[in-house]
Amino acid sequence: MGQHILDGNPPLSLILRKSTRAKRISLRISQLDGRVTLTLPRHVSDAEGIAFAREKESWLRGHLEKRGEDQGIALGTRLPIEGVHRELVAGTGRRVALQSDTLHVPGKPEQIAARVQAFLKQMARDKLAAASDHYANVLGQPYSRLTLRDTRSRWGSCSSAGALMYSWRLILCPPEVLRYVAAHEVAHLAEMNHSSAFWDTVTRIHGPYAAPRDWLRQNGSGLHSYKF
Structure with missing residues (x-):
């Protein structure tokens, strides 16, 4: 397991991984965190793999741009719930309450993300x-x-x-x-x-x-x- 940076704006970080089971070079973008993994068969050199990634750079950047930047969960965040974007606002009482265009979340700021996730x-x-x-x-x-x-x-x-x-x-x-x-x-x-x-x-x-x-x-x- 290694790492390589592709120059550009912004630079792209690649995780290099060797696999005895891989039959060809592959690139994978994690949907959870946007990490890019370059998997190489054992007989393929790192340089060959990086050259392959450079050929696919436009594809990589396009998919990463489509994925969007990571978004934290806090009051003011607009979060899609059942396909409708609702703004997270401060709530009262004990329960999270869903409204037509808002989600009311009681509790301290550091509790917001956990409460929304549980709901x-x-x-x-x-x-x-x-x-x-x-x-x-x-x-x-x-x-x-x-x-x-x-x-x-x-x-x-x-x-x-x-x-x-x-x-x-x-x-x-x-x-x-x-x-x-x-x-x-x-x-x-x-x-x-x-x-x-x-x-x-x-x-x-x-x-x-x-x-x-x-x-x-x-x-x-x-x-x-x-x-x-």
């Missing part, structure tokens, strides 16, 4: 459980359990044992996007692949899915820029 996780669990129950009923196959994580590379998964996992950040998406992801993972209860039969199952239990899938592809990485 969003519970809201995500409620919405994802309801959507998963609905699509599982339509499919006619139950799932075994549901868990939430803050995953880097996927929005959800379904295990061979029928366990569903989702990113809690789906609560930041428009509701139709969250429901699509739930339908996608529930469809794996019947088809543990991405064959035409799988996509037919998604269509059968959800309906057309191109619009929410495209929204997630175009906007999903930006949801990881919010740092709690």
Whole structure:
């Protein structure tokens, strides 16, 4: 594991990683923190890898710009909740309260991020459980359990044992996007692949899915820029 800086405005920091399993050079941008990892097969030199990264510099900068800068969570932050940007404002009492264009958060400033995250996780669990129950009923196959994580590379998964996992950040998406992801993972209860039969199952239990899938592809990485 090493590091290299590509000159430019701004400079780009690359994490260099050697892998015995890698068959070719690859570049990966972390959705969570924007770190760029350059993975090299053992037989490829660092210089060859860096030359490859320079060839892809425009692609890298474009994706990093699209991802946006990291945003802290504090009073005054505008945070998308169910696809609607709400301003975080000081609240009273004990509970976080969601309004049409604001989220009222009581507590000390240093507690704001943790309180907002806890509120969003519970809201995500409620919405994802309801959507998963609905699509599982339509499919006619139950799932075994549901868990939430803050995953880097996927929005959800379904295990061979029928366990569903989702990113809690789906609560930041428009509701139709969250429901699509739930339908996608529930469809794996019947088809543990991405064959035409799988996509037919998604269509059968959800309906057309191109619009929410495209929204997630175009906007999903930006949801990881919010740092709690």
